[in-house]
Amino acid sequence: MRILLDGMGGDHAPECVVEGAIAAAGQISDEIVLIGQEELLCQLLNRYGYRGDRIRIVHAGETISNDESPVRAVRRKKDSSIVIGMSMVRDGEGDVFISAGSTGALLAGGLFILGRVDGIDRPALATVYPVIGHEPSLLVDTGANAECKPKNLLDFGIMGSIYMDKVLGRENPTVGLVNNGSEEHKGTALTKAAHELLDRSSLNFIGNIEARDLQDAVCDVIVTDGFTGNVIIKLTEGMGLMVLRELKSRFMSSTRSKMGALLLSDQLRAIKSEFDYAEYGGAPILGVKGALLKMHGSSDARAVEQTILKAVPYVNENVVGTIGSAMAEIVAREGENAENHE
Amino acid sequence: MRILLDGMGGDHAPECVVEGAIAAAGQISDEIVLIGQEELLCQLLNRYGYRGDRIRIVHAGETISNDESPVRAVRRKKDSSIVIGMSMVRDGEGDVFISAGSTGALLAGGLFILGRVDGIDRPALATVYPVIGHEPSLLVDTGANAECKPKNLLDFGIMGSIYMDKVLGRENPTVGLVNNGSEEHKGTALTKAAHELLDRSSLNFIGNIEARDLQDAVCDVIVTDGFTGNVIIKLTEGMGLMVLRELKSRFMSSTRSKMGALLLSDQLRAIKSEFDYAEYGGAPILGVKGALLKMHGSSDARAVEQTILKAVPYVNENVVGTIGSAMAEIVAREGENAENHE
Numbered sequence: 292m293r294i295l296l297d298g299m300g301g302d303h304a305p306e307c308v309v310e311g312a313i314a315a316a317g318q319i320s321d322e323i324v325l326i327g328q329e330e331l332l333c334q335l336l337n338r339y340g341y342r343g344d345r346i347r348i349v350h351a352g353e354t355i356s357n358d359e360s361p362v363r364a365v366r367r368k369k370d371s372s373i374v375i376g377m378s379m380v381r382d383g384e385g386d387v388f389i390s391a392g393s394t395g396a397l398l399a400g401g402l403f404i405l406g407r408v409d410g411i412d413r414p415a416l417a418t419v420y421p422v423i424g425h426e427p428s429l430l431v432d433t434g435a436n437a438e439c440k441p442k443n444l445l446d447f448g449i450m451g452s453i454y455m456d457k458v459l460g461r462e463n464p465t466v467g468l469v470n471n472g473s474e475e476h477k478g479t480a481l482t483k484a485a486h487e488l489l490d491r492s493s494l495n496f497i498g499n500i501e502a503r504d505l506q507d508a509v510c511d512v513i514v515t516d517g518f519t520g521n522v523i524i525k526l527t528e529g530m531g532l533m534v535l536r537e538l539k540s541r542f543m544s545s546t547r548s549k550m551g552a553l554l555l556s557d558q559l560r561a562i563k564s565e566f567d568y569a570e571y572g573g574a575p576i577l578g579v580k581g582a583l584l585k586m587h588g589s590s591d592a593r594a595v596e597q598t599i600l601k602a603v604p605y606v607n608e609n610v611v612g613t614i615g616s617a618m619a620e621i622v623a624r625e626g627e628n629a630e631n632h633e
Numbered sequence: 634m635r636i637l638l639d640g641m642g643g644d645h646a647p648e649c650v651v652e653g654a655i656a657a658a659g660q661i662s663d664e665i666v667l668i669g670q671e672e673l674l675c676q677l678l679n680r681y682g683y684r685g686d687r688i689r690i691v692h693a694g695e696t697i698s699n700d701e702s703p704v705r706a707v708r709r710k711k712d713s714s715i716v717i718g719m720s721m722v723r724d725g726e727g728d729v730f731i732s733a734g735s736t737g738a739l740l741a742g743g744l745f746i747l748g749r750v751d752g753i754d755r756p757a758l759a760t761v762y763p764v765i766g767h768e769p770s771l772l773v774d775t776g777a778n779a780e781c782k783p784k785n786l787l788d789f790g791i792m793g794s795i796y797m798d799k800v801l802g803r804e805n806p807t808v809g810l811v812n813n814g815s816e817e818h819k820g821t822a823l824t825k826a827a828h829e830l831l832d833r834s835s836l837n838f839i840g841n842i843e844a845r846d847l848q849d850a851v852c853d854v855i856v857t858d859g860f861t862g863n864v865i866i867k868l869t870e871g872m873g874l875m876v877l878r879e880l881k882s883r884f885m886s887s888t889r890s891k892m893g894a895l896l897l898s899d900q901l902r903a904i905k906s907e908f909d910y911a912e913y914g915g916a917p918i919l920g921v922k923g924a925l926l927k928m929h930g931s932s933d934a935r936a937v938e939q940t941i942l943k944a945v946p947y948v949n950e951n952v953v954g955t956i957g958s959a960m961a962e963i964v965a966r967e968g969e970n971a972e973n974h975e
Contacts, residue, residue, distance in 0.1 A: 423872075423875045423876060423879045424875070424878075424879050424882070434813060437813055437820060437821045438821050438822065469864065471776060471779055471859070471860050471863040471864070478779060478860075479779045479780050479860055480780065482860075501867050502863070502864040502865070502866075502867035502868035502871060503867035503868065503870050503871035503874075504871065505868060505871060506868075506871045506872055506874075506875035507871070507875070517813070518813050518820075518821055518824075518861070519860070519861060519864055521813040521843075521844070522811065522813070522844040522861055522864060522865065523844070523864065523868060524844075525843050525844035525845035526844035526845065526847060526848075526865060526868055526869065526872075527868065527872065528845050529844060529845035529846065529847060529848045529849070530765075530848055530868075530869065530872045530873075530876075531872075532845075532848075533765045533766070533848035533849070534765060534872075534876050534904075536766075537765045537766050537904060537907070538904065540766070541900040541903060541904060542897060542900055544900065547896050548896060548897050548899070548900050550893075550896050551892075551893040551894065551895070551896030551897035551900075552893065552897065553893070554889050554890060554892050554893030554896065555884060555890050555893035555894065555897070557890070558883040558884055558886065558890050558893075561883060562876075562879060562880065562883060565879070
């Protein structure tokens with residue numbers, strides 16, 4: 292397997308990307324290709340003392356920043372790490388592309404360079420959603436499509452279930468739809484229509500879920516539009532950070548409380564790791580014809596390492612191919628139904 | 634002042650409502666009217682040893698449950714505590730109505746019995762939003778309108794600012810719009826258009842805010858549609874509960890950690906109170922011609938007490954009247970502008 296890594300994307304690139312690549316290279320037998328400024332990446336590999344032969348560099352003369360128009364950037368910057376990486380996946384020169392760069396550019400690149408899976412109108416960004424004290428859920432969509440149609444939400448449920456099953460090993464995963472009430476008749480025009488589609492599908496749909504239940508591990512795959520998904524993931528992150536900050540500041544307020552915190556250091560570390568996104572690897576962009584993993588912009592070396600390790604089952608379990616055949620089956624079935632109705 | 638209290642609404646009614654009313658009666662000089670089953674309420678006042686003359690009972694033979702259609706219930710159940718309470722506000726027999734009953738019935742009653750403030754198309758539910766380690770913000774709308782137009786969001790900003798200023802004493806409050814990115818060009822058709830309206834208004838608008846900033850106390854009034862607001866308030870509540878549960882379970886895991894938790898008991902209690910909704914009183918339904926406060930369905934006696942105390946400035950500062958005159962001014966100005974353009 293050949294894993295392609297955007298050397299230039301993210302707040303801590305290229306240093307943390309290279310560090311993470313080296314850490315992962317020690318644990319897997321696959322080839323890792325760093326894409327970016329060749330000289331710089333070479334220097335870093337030397338600086339971090341990498342002597343192996345499993346990390347290769349492919350030069351990219353340009354980078355795409357978060358501030359540029361994603362569509363224009365992907366169209367014009369043919370020599371950028373993102374465009375080169377995606378083109379390599381398309382041409383079979385790599386099995387998966389991982390980047391902490393611009394989400395917009397990765398989505399645009401997914402559409403223009405790799406193309407959509409037949410039957411999927413809108414690819415989606417899926418994020419592993421940390422549930423305190425439980426196995427994580429998968430949240431789809433977390434920002435690719437701020438505005439959605441009911442059919443998009445059904446597709447998110449299908450793609451999310453396949454990823455959950457194949458990569459996170461949750462068989463016949465349960466699917467819930469985020470709504471402003473658990474009753475079937477509640478919601479917007481979008482959620483009501485999506486509820487109907489999900490209910491009629493072959494998915495293991497458990498119905499509407501309220502945001503207060505997200506931390507109760509009520510379902511494996513959480514389906515929502517990209518606007519709401521973005522709010523959920525960012526609020527969860529913001530609250531996690533804030534609670535930890537508040538705990539720390541209060542526990543440092545007196546000698547007595549400092550002693551208490553010392554006695555609780557194991558427990559506090561465990562809670563911190565529950566909020567730690569680095570544990571979970573990147574967010575797949577599902578519904579494009581190629582394996583793409585988007586990392587958090589603030590990813591550190593450990594997040595890069597974890598994402599590379601998570602990429603292995605993503606490729607080995609052929610998630611992209613499985614989504615393709617599932618959709619082909621659905622499209623064929625719908626075609627038959629349409630004929631039968633004629 | 635006469636404060637009307639739904640004796641029958643909420644998960645812990647009527648017991649906690651009566652308890653809360655008695656606790657509040659000791660702290661204010663206003664009259665409190667309990668509306669509900671007269672005999673039952675009388676018994677409870679006796680059971681809790683109330684001997685004062687500041688709590689009165691008005692009988693209501695019916696109650697509206699959370700399961701019925703709100704509109705139909707409000708139209709048919711003329712003898713319900715909600716319909717009687719609102720009618721008394723409309724007829725000047727009470728200054729404010731407080732209920733932990735069905736949100737839908739309170740909204741429907743607000744529209745049909747009290748009526749909308751001129752210039753406000755859609756009344757909204759505003760909730761005091763707890764920010765860990767800071768003064769709370771006000772979140773509008775938290776569930777009255779799952780689907781909104783841009784003008785609704787502008788109105789939410791206007792009404793929220795008035796409430797924040799008058800009741801919570803935050804002068805010239807800052808207003809932020811929840812979006813899936815802080816940049817102006819980001820968002821849905823709704824948030825983009827609302828951004829423009831808010832930006833042109835005389836509000837202290839600071840622009841788009843992301844969900845991860847909500848716990849950073851970036852603005853006083855947080856404006857969003859009722860679907861997203863509902864997700865935000867419920868997720869915040871769910872995470873708060875879950876973090877506390879997790880802390881507790883981990884801290885009880887060994888003798889050593891139990892000792893640590895003992896040394897930290899003051900700090901843990903302080904953190905718990907940050908998440909404690911009871912501290913903040915009810916959620917005003919803004920934009921109807923009368924003062925309405927909706928309490929959380931799970932309100933305990935302390936929440937009832939706090940909401941009654943918060944009702945005093947809500948009435949005294951004439952929030953409803955101020956919203957009315959602010960909207961009248963805006964409507965008049967728009968009329969002039971329209972004439973000038975003719």
